[in-house]
Amino acid sequence: MKSNHLQAPGHHRIACLVLPGVISFDLATACETFRYATRPSGQPYYQVTVCAEQQELDLGMFSIHIKHDLTSLEDADTIIVPGTSFSPLSLSSTVLAALRKAARRGARIASICTGAFVLAEAGLLDGLRATTHWQAAAEFAKRYPSIQIDPRVLFVDNGQILTSAGAAAGLDLCLHMIRSDFGAAVAAQVARLSVVPLQREGGQAQFIPPSTRSIDRNLQILINWVMNNLNQPLTVKSLADQSHSSQRTLHRRFVEQLGESPSQWLIRIRVQRAQELLESSKLSVEQIVSEVGLGSAANFRLHFQRIVGVSPRQHRQSFGYPDSS
Template sequence: MHTVAVLALDGVIPFDLSTPIDVFQRTRLPDGRSAYRVRVCSPAGEVDAGAFTLRAPWRLDALAGADTVVVAGCAEPLAPVPDEVLDALRDVAARGTRIASICTGAFILAAAGLLDGRRATTHWAAAAQLAERHPEVDVDPAVLYVDDGQVLTSAGAAAGLDLCLHMVRRDLGSAVAADVARLSVMPLEREGGQAQFIVPEHPPAPRGSTMEPLLIWMEENAGEELTLDDLAARAGMSPRTLHRRFREQTGTSPLRWLHLARIRRAQHLLETTAHPVDRIARQVGFGSPTAFRDRFKRLIGTSPHAYRRSFQRV
């Protein structure tokens, strides 16, 4: 039987902790036997989970006997990690044990040096912090999880479920994993990554800058089929000068900024109306529905139809 040790530190996010416990305890082999033995471990006997206190039956020495170690996320990802925890994780990594993190648990793995030189992910809201604190880690904020062989990381709590199902499938095959997914009322694979949950932000321009009037006008007229020449004429500049000054003040090009404005508007329409996708493409200023679908998929990570299924509010 495969042993999974779930590591919980003070400040653990309850859902991040319960996800691997639920998934691995529910997994059954074709003959009905349990496929995994789950052990909840912590440096001390009790773990502060915010709304309640958890009693952990196992200590850090239990990590050494595990086939997989899953590190649950903490509400304060930048909090110091005890040296004994970092040493225990380094020891099991040196033995070749599979190690995974859920959500901000990636910060704990990074603190132990286990993500150095690796591609990894975490919750999109914390991805910039992870990249800044650990520049040696290749942080990808757009995916639900990353399987880098021995070390795996996932995005938010729900993406931890995706990752656990992925590990079950890797261990026992798609049929067993599909059974667990059905029990969790969850598709075995979700379309897109966590980019679909992020509202694209416009690169800012300093208040009072020469670009500010143009940015306001672009936001108000994003639904029109505007070209760089149109924007330059509105700004009273040559296209070349506009492109240079725009990039200096916003860090991006005029047309990319305009595309972000259109995609934001498209997200709103997909969430709040039943308009056909082709109509929305025209409403937000894309002359071609195909170009709209391609741009939407590139920026959001999923198709307009899939986005609507996930986020429609009407």
């Protein structure tokens, strides 16, 4: 069975590698997220192919038919490895060899959830930092002591090799890759179509107690209000006043539902908005500081460096317009 790639110019080729026991949510996340990335003309930025060593796979509740074989990995720009539910880990030597070959030629390879085990088995994570679902982190650390596993974060970007935590963190990783490939505006479009909030940073904690995962309506109203007023000198007190609650109550609600304090969340949201402006506008740093309400340029650079890991100028050089400031 030969892969039938469409040789459309300008398409970034993505191959989703399906293994026995694939987690269907992880696979669908990758397929649908990249499919939503389209040009104003409606043409897709990505050509997404699903491939496997076996053409037919039984997933328990349903079976799937895979149209393409492992030859799809040979010319893929990016390979996505969704998580799998099987244990103990038993991988085909053919699959591992194909992943190693793709890595040697420079393909970007990313895993979702327990897909990190596959990358580790292929030797692609040796000496690197990685993440996986928090429930699997202890087993991962035991199996692969040469890999620095971090169960606290949503995803880890090592450049060519990327890993993400479980479930929704795979969506965060996909949005991160879209933004890296085609900029913040395209990633924001995909986020809107996916009906998800602003992209979460990779370093954000992945675990929130199950009983507090949802955001209540009143807090969502407050969040929407903040997003429309970021250029104002907002404080925890002003947020509490807006939500008609005490600062103590507001702090508790933020920690329970968002996993961080109101002040931490506010700074992070302002930095995220600054990232978007650096990527999609020609505004100077001083103008962006005014737009996002981070006070002085020095204060802005301090928070940006701490959260993003690079300076605003470096971020713009990598993802957006040349810095005019």
